[in-house]
Amino acid sequence: MSDEPRVHLSRSAPTAYRALHTMAKTVGALADEAGIEPRLRELVQIHASQLNGCAYCVRVHVDRATAAGLTADVIAQVAVWRDSGVFSERERAALELTEAHVHIDRGGIADDVYERVGGILSEKEYVALSWILVSINAFNRVAIAGRYPVPPRDGEQA
Known part of the structure; x- marks a missing residue:
């Protein structure tokens, strides 16, 4: 794959x-109403972005x-959440739902995942998290299609 820039969508x-951004704001309000705290929102958005291969969105959500308030250790454990003990049962359910949404082309949300999650x-939490995942998947596609750059930060080496 080339590193050549593409159209910045x-x-x-x-x-x-702006419509996508407005949708994300609406989804944020829905998440607030459902009691989805910032920690959980960011965990699922980091994981979706990792799975989709969106370095730009991974950086934004990290x-x-x-x-x-998430620590470097917790953030590093997202990719291996199944084998890590740092996540609550609720967070683990949300991370499993994240994987189902990212890989929705593999037959939708499987019945066993839907039932377990x-x-x-709660239904309100499930709905809010699903909309967060719809939103981040859309943003991932915009950034990936446009090859949005993720340069080293000041003081970091490439």
Whole structure:
């Protein structure tokens, strides 16, 4: 794959991007109403972005997770959540739901996942998290399609 820049979708169609941003704000309000705390929001958005291969969104949500108080250790454990003891049952359910949404092309949300996750999360939480996942998957696709850069930060080496 080339590192050549591509059309920057958000700059090239600002009206469409603003609509996506508005949707994300609406989803955030839905998450607030459902009691989805910032830690959980960022965990699922980091994991979806990892699975989708969106380095740009991983950086954005790691920064937000850090601001929300997540430690480097917890953030590093997201990719291996099944084998890690740092996540609550509710977080584990949300991370499983994340994987189902990212891989929705593999037959939708499997019944066993739906039942397991639904036995842990309330319907309001399930709905809010699902909308967060719809939103982050859309943002991942915008950033990946445009090859949004993730340069080293000041003082870091490439």
